């Protein structure tokens with residue numbers, strides 16, 4: 312008798328878990344930019360039904376994170392018996408394996424769960440999720456990869472392919488190129504807000520938050536399928552003269568020094584009043600971020616080309632701290648701030664000399680976004696636009712074959728849109744190259760330097776060739792003169808006390824060594840052997856450097872920024888080449904972030920912030936000044952636009 316009851320109880324447990332998993336599949340978590348009718352269409356139902364099942368009072372008001380039931384539980388009991396099978400698959404992403412579990416109901420891909428990955432936070436991980444969703448939506452693994460995230464996208468695709476092979480389905484059924492819904496009849500989507508922001512990177516999101524804090528409703532248009540722009544992949548170093556953290560480390564500094572280094576470091580070609588705004592407001596803007604919940608580490612460092620130890624590092628990796636902070640605020644106010652992803656602004660709408668809106672394109676149609684108070688350009692620079700950088704470049708050798716650290720969307724769209732309606736462009740010929748590109752991709756990932764003070768650069772002969780604390784343009788020009796324009800960055804245990812210490816790009820040194828992107832050795836001679844440089848030269852170079860650190864000699868290259876000697880094994884090396892990093896030129900603004908025309912007059916209704924602007928950094932931007940620029944001027948642009956100034 313007891314045995315019979317136990318069996319019945321077990322059967323009951325099994326049935327309830329099946330029901331639970333079936334129901335778990337039938338929910339949808341609302342994302343930024345979702346609308347109810349679209350969710351309904353994608354899930355084979357109608358919005359009226361979703362509104363009824365979810366008891367929505369106003370179907371126009373759904374918010375990111377809201378859980379929607381897709382089916383009426385009561386009406387669904389008949390389907391409980393249909394079986395879902397699960398298959399595991401693995402592919403290789405950008406930073407190691409991506410493991411997925413594919414849920415199949417018959418031949419239908421019901422769901423894809425990403426079980427494990429090491430993709431970059433906020434970028435690769437988002438791309439992986441988008442690809443998984445698209446595969447489910449189109450029942451095809453022939454979906455388009457996400458631009459700038461090819462490896463993450465392909466990692467998911469091959470993992471799902473492996474799972475489908477295990478499911479023994481006919482693979483060719485899942486290889487059809489999805490027909491995206493670009494129909495001949497394009498919709499005209501009309502939108503309106505007080506302030507329209509173009510670009511959801513650092514400056515755009517700072518502007519959106521600030522505009523809202525100043526009483527405006529906001530619409531943000533973003534052409535990528537995710538928010539963050541270059542800001543989210545940046546090293547995130549933020550320069551500000553800090554009354555608390557710098558003095559705790561005994562670092563002497565002043566706002567005047569920050570001003571002089573920024574202005575003179577850009578050959579006095581910036582607009583002095585904009586430099587003044589940047590340095591005066593860098594710390595208050597950092598406090599503003601903290602008031603929104605962002606956390607910075609206590610330790611101050613010198614990022615490459617910053618010229619002085621005043622760089623702050625967020626607690627969260629890369630630029631995710633900034634973007635998460637803005638998005639937390641935006642998600643809390645999603646009834647008044649909307650973000651439209653995959654929506655590319657193409658033209659500014661001008662009426663009677665005033666910018667009154669933006670025309671944009673997305674998969675559904677043409678978006679006409681009207682702005683009652685102002686439009687803010689925050690589309691970033693143009694480092695990823697080879698034609699444009701070649702057209703404006705007057706300083707560097709031909710840039711056609713050089714790679715970039717930037718994301719592929721960073722093509723200067725806002726600059727050309729503004730130019731078309733008469734905005735003045737300044738400093739366009741000033742293009743920043745870094746000596747720190749990954750030899751294969753041009754990205755900064757794999758760069759093992761931690762702080763300027765504790766690393767040297769050597770060429771293929773094992774010799775130093777430049778002051779490694781100098782301006783970025785000075786270092787890159789010197790690198791162009793070395794054999795194959797190639798150098799090694801050398802550090803020791805001071806930079807990586809343990810194998811799991813991370814670089815500024817969220818990679819551990821052990822991981823880089825394992826992948827063959829960095830080299831490790833117990834002696835300098837052994838390191839020289841591994842990287843193929845003359846050991847005698849390398850040892851002598853380091854000995855001379857160490858004497859300069861101790862103050863026994865003047866550094867042969869005039870370097871003044873030192874901390875530790877390079878004398879503690881293990882030693883590490885990684886190879887680097889020049890890469891296109893930043894464009895200092897762009898639309899001219901005044902101190903209120905209003906865009907100016909060719910006669911120096913304000914273009915009513917148009918504002919700009921971040922790398923889309925020119926005139927703040929002159930001919931050479933200091934490392935760590937750009938992120939500060941996005942926050943300082945993003946905040947000002949938001950306030951000015953909200954007030955309609």
Ligand SMILES: Cc1cc2nc3c(=O)[nH]c(=O)nc-3n(C[C@H](O)[C@H](O)[C@H](O)COP(=O)(O)OP(=O)(O)OC[C@H]3O[C@@H](n4cnc5c(N)ncnc54)[C@H](O)[C@@H]3O)c2cc1C
Pocket residue numbers: 509510511512513514515532533534535538539540541542543544545546547548549550614654655656657689690691692716717718720721722723724725755892893920921922923934935936937938939941
């Ligand atoms: C790898 C890397 C590391 C860096 N590290 C640092 C650092 O440590 N410290 C520092 O100070 N600076 C750093 N920088 C520079 C700094 O990150 C950038 O200058 C800054 O983040 C630019 O911010 P932004 O908001 O102007 O543009 P972005 O953050 O690039 O955002 C622009 C956004 O606009 C969108 N967009 C473009 N065109 C359109 C269009 N037509 N319609 C709609 N949307 C559009 C883009 O998709 C993007 O999302 C780094 C840059 C890179 C690439």
